[in-house]
Amino acid sequence: MFTGLSAFPLTPIDEKGIDKRAFVGLVTRLADAGVDSIGALGSTGGYAYLSREQRAWAARTAVEAAGTTPVIVGIGALRTRDVLNLAADAQSAGAAAVLLAPMTYQPLTDDEVFGLYEAVTAEISVPLVVYDNPGTTHVTFSDELHGRIAVLPKIGSIKIPGIAVEEAPGRIAVLRAVIPAHVTIGVSGDWLAAGGLLGGADAWYSVLAGLFPETVLAITRAAQTGSSAAAVAASDRLEPLWALFQRYGSLRVVSAAAESLGLVNSPNLPLPLLGLDHAARRELEAALVVLGLN
Template sequence: MNSFDFRGLSAFPLTPTSEAGIDERAVAIMVERAVRAGVDSIGALGSTGGYAYLDREQRRRVTRAAVNAAAGTPVMAGIGALRTLHVRQYADDAQAEGAAAVPLAPVSYQRLTDDEVFGLYEDISAAVSVPICVYDNPATTGFAFSDELHAAITGLPNVAAVKIPPAPAEDAAERITALRNALRPGTVIGVSGDWFAAPALNAGADAWFSVVAGVFPGYAVAITRAALDGAESEASRLSAELEPLWALFRRHGSLRVMAAAGELLGLTAGPSLPRPLRGLDQDARHTLEDTLRRLGLLR
């Protein structure tokens, strides 16, 4: 296993996708912006990167574009798929294209059992030479990990991190502590749900897998550095400033909001979401534009 460290801030950029194909140039632009802002890694082909909507060749091209644009900053490349056979193929491709790690979500159509999910990670951990992050995202997969299952999976070779979904801010310390006590020592705990990042980092989480950092990396870098440097009140203050944006994430979904933001910034042309996904309606887009202007994120 290589020495990739999941700690710190990982920016999860969009993969702008229309019915005509993917916009690799836009992927590269967003990766370059994040790298210049000082993120610790790039998370290509996460949920924001639309991995579930892309075929094998498109995934390869996105990973290649991200690795090339990252210019030495490590890149994670998501490998989730319905069948273990395909997960293994995507893992092989990600490694061949230079990915330093692979987040893996238990994607399903038939509801998976705990034994089946453990078996997925068992099979893939034996097949890869780069670290795996257990990608716990019940909002999209429909599967909820128990801490006991997380503990069993992190006992497998090559499994080095878990990414957990958001919890209420007031429960952050209890959630991080309970999970830390369950996992193999040294396992990195990463968080998603951008509004949960500051409370979780302040409570001892190691990493933030950030949607907003894919389009507005500067703010995410500032929040992460403050939290990891022990400036808890500053991290909380900076996150609170973005609450109008977090509210739009919770209302419309962060993917739709960031797709519209990328279009408003001119980072990609619209439409940038694959059908059947639809972008924000006109009213929501105007609200987003006003919000970004008030926050100083759009001029």
């Protein structure tokens, strides 16, 4: 479950609620493609904008729609009490694992971050993925903090930011030296992920796979089988999308792409988030045509 490709779908939502039909369709699409796991309610899934009731529904529905594909459910929240409630909901829904980013309004110390994971791992019965996402949470994990957390019970994987291809082997080796052998390392930052896998990462936690699973699976499988040139070439081919991800944010790009494919309605992001403007949409649609993803 914590190796290979984990695909993170949108949770399509407007101010009236979640588009249930579209959400089921997105999750089913991933399971049918054969991804190794599905990450419901990650950052792409808009977890921070949803109510507890909406998140509980999304967790249950994702597990049902995924069939035999394991579902990792995001449980991040500002307060430890709320994280524990969300963890209980995810487990009741049948989640195979939970994903936890340390959300914050007030800056958190390392001891406060550690205390969050200590409290949660003491209560859960399923494995936990540590979500290291400083660009969104503004929490920076030191290697020492990763090492402290990774020895807690139930820690199964660490989801780290993308790493430049030339830096990946060294960065992953340093991290492996401070965590137990059973804890896997997964990379995000889709435009850098092929290099991360080739540099020794175990998993790719992917935004793009939440919409185009076959495309990302091809890169993942090439990297897993040591076909370095094929993996790099397949990733480089997607540069038009990677450039849009970096310019506008992966969530907005995937949201607009899902609309273009007719998989979700518009709007599908929770306010105050807005979709791409007309110029950016035209650029995205042109890229999808060039890449044959339309």
